[in-house]
Amino acid sequence: xxxxxxxxxxxxxxxxxxxxxxxxxxxxxxxxxxxxxxxxxxxxxxxxxxxxxxxxxxxxxxxxxxxxxxxxxxxxxxxxxxxxxxxxxxxxxxxxxxxxxxxxxxxxxxxxxxxxxxxxxxxxxxxxxxxxxxxxxxxxxxxxxxxxxxxxxxxxxxxxxxxxxxxxxxxxxxxxxxxxxxxxxxxxxxxxxxxxxxxxxxxxxxxxxxxxxxxxxxxxxxxxxxxxxxxxxxxxxxxxxxxxxxxxxxxxxxxxxxxxxxxxxxxxxxxxxxxxxxxxxxxxxxxxxxxxxxxxxxxxxxxxxxxxxxxxxxxxxxxxxxxxxxxxxxxxxxxxxxxxxxxxxxxxxxxxxxxxxxxxxxxxxxxxxxxxxxxxxxxxxxxxxxxxxxxxxxxxxxxxxxxxxxxxxxxxxxxxxxxxxxxxxxx
Numbered sequence: 001x002x003x004x005x006x007x008x009x010x011x012x013x014x015x016x017x018x019x020x021x022x023x024x025x026x027x028x029x030x031x032x033x034x035x036x037x038x039x040x041x042x043x044x045x046x047x048x049x050x051x052x053x054x055x056x057x058x059x060x061x062x063x064x065x066x067x068x069x070x071x072x073x074x075x076x077x078x079x080x081x082x083x084x085x086x087x088x089x090x091x092x093x094x095x096x097x098x099x100x101x102x103x104x105x106x107x108x109x110x111x112x113x114x115x116x117x118x119x120x121x122x123x124x125x126x127x128x129x130x131x132x133x134x135x136x137x138x139x140x141x142x143x144x145x146x147x148x149x150x151x152x153x154x155x156x157x158x159x160x161x162x163x164x165x166x167x168x169x170x171x172x173x174x175x176x177x178x179x180x181x182x183x184x185x186x187x188x189x190x191x192x193x194x195x196x197x198x199x200x201x202x203x204x205x206x207x208x209x210x211x212x213x214x215x216x217x218x219x220x221x222x223x224x225x226x227x228x229x230x231x232x233x234x235x236x237x238x239x240x241x242x243x244x245x246x247x248x249x250x251x252x253x254x255x256x257x258x259x260x261x262x263x264x265x266x267x268x269x270x271x272x273x274x275x276x277x278x279x280x281x282x283x284x285x286x287x288x289x290x291x292x293x294x295x296x297x298x299x300x301x302x303x304x305x306x307x308x309x310x311x312x313x314x315x316x317x318x319x320x321x322x323x324x325x326x327x328x329x330x331x332x333x334x335x336x337x338x339x340x341x342x343x344x345x346x347x348x349x350x351x352x353x354x355x356x357x358x359x360x361x362x363x364x365x366x367x368x369x370x371x372x373x374x375x376x377x378x379x380x381x382x383x384x385x386x387x388x389x390x391x392x393x394x395x396x397x398x399x400x401x402x403x404x405x406x407x408x409x410x411x412x413x414x415x416x417x418x419x420x421x422x423x424x425x426x427x
């Protein structure tokens with residue numbers, strides 16, 4: 001009964017158009033003051049203990065690193081490198097977009113940042129080369145979603161905060177699924193380009209490829225700094241995030257010189273705004289999770305499922321449906337912070353590995369970012385292409401269907417996510 005009241009109130013507040021974070025906070029406060037005897041001192045204590053986790057500090061640093069790289073010319077150099085490698089294949093610029101999104105995802109940790117950085121440069125070039133606008137929009141809107149699956153990923157840090165799962169293991173678990181999804185999206189791009197005989201670029205010489213690689217190498221080295229630092233044991237994920245912010249600053253200002261020192265305060269302010277928004281959501285989500293646990297809602301759900309003989313297959317199917325529906329109305333950070341504390345205890349009770357469950361949630365978030373009405377990537381792509389959301393929805397369907405197929409594979413083949421972290425001795 002209490003669960004229905006909590007979720008009913010949250011749904012009503014969200015339907016009024018109120019931001020997710022404020023809806024969460026008001027739901028918690030209303031429930032606390034009217035329907036429970038929980039002392040406010042324990043709520044305050046939970047609030048502070050819930051947000052003092054070391055991993056949370058990684059979020060502002062990854063956001064700052066992504067902003068330095070987005071405002072600098074790193075994305076342009078990555079696109080040039082990707083085009084020199086695959087531009088001569090069918091749909092060459094589209095394939096270069098997928099590859100560039102995968103590379104930029106590995107340094108930014110954010111999907112919208114990836115769509116903006118790659119799309120704003122590549123989409124005009126694709127139209128100029130003779131590609132239909134909707135083809136380019138479909139490629140970039142869906143490939144940009146790789147930003148939250150290929151590590152480092154801000155959404156994975158959120159999941160770690162919500163469930164106390166190792167960030168390092170999650171990052172490593174995202175590598176193979178991230179590369180596999182990039183391959184799937186590239187395959188769809190190549191097939192459609194061949195089918196409709198879209199233009200191809202002249203084949204680059206090895207000299208041109210080497211020149212493009214040398215120009216982009218400082219940006220690509222950030223992948224080595226972050227991932228190599230974490231898995232060699234030199235940095236924790238949070239320390240690696242701080243290093244990535246410093247490295248991205250040095251790259252943008254002193255090596256590439258795309259960003260002047262006078263532009264740095266603006267980048268810092270933008271990053272602070274975004275970080276404050278996410279940390280406010282985390283704060284309210286911690287309270288929401290506290291109420292859920294205090295009312296024994298996750299435990300009751302687990303007991304009900306186990307008592308009715310519902311197994312892993314049924315539960316995972318239900319999780320996918322719930323998360324895909326939530327993706328219609330909410331952005332990834334909110335979905336993870338609201339649903340992870342509820343679904344995670346049930347997953348553990350059913351013997352599902354916490355890292356596999358995390359990757360499953362992240363892939364669901366990716367799909368949610370590419371379909372209406374609240375697909376963030378669609379709105380970002382709409383701003384770049386000047387296409388309507390309905391038109392964009394039609395444009396992304398071939399790639400979106402392949403992502404749904406990939407989601408099924410990730411859901412029921414845990415080793416795709418778990419093999420690499422196990423091999424590295426992280427599980």
